[in-house]
Amino acid sequence: MTFEAELRKGNFQVAECTNCKKTVWPPSDFCNQCFKEIHWRKCANEGKIIEFSKQNNYYFCLVEFENTIKVIGKISSGIPNKDQHVRIKRCGMTDDNYFFEFSLI
16 A cells, blocks of 8 residues: 555545654655654544635645644635634545645534
8 A cells, every 4th residue: 555546546544653653744655753664544534724825716725634744735615714624525646646625614
């Protein structure tokens, strides 16, 4: 299993160290703290908006998950606010680029 393979299926997985239990982000095949093996697990589905911006009619947000993982994605509908909670609506890959779409909670 790899991060990209799971994301292509619409699954947001993160690496966690089997030794020190650190969440490894950005994704890697080994722990960036103790250099031990990792295992893949499902990431929390809900996060918090850190920042947002608007381009044309679309809002894009930097969202933090599990107090450590930050990703950028598009808001599917509504007007976001800083510190507002969101849920992953869709994620995947298009032309080898990651994408995330969030819905406001």
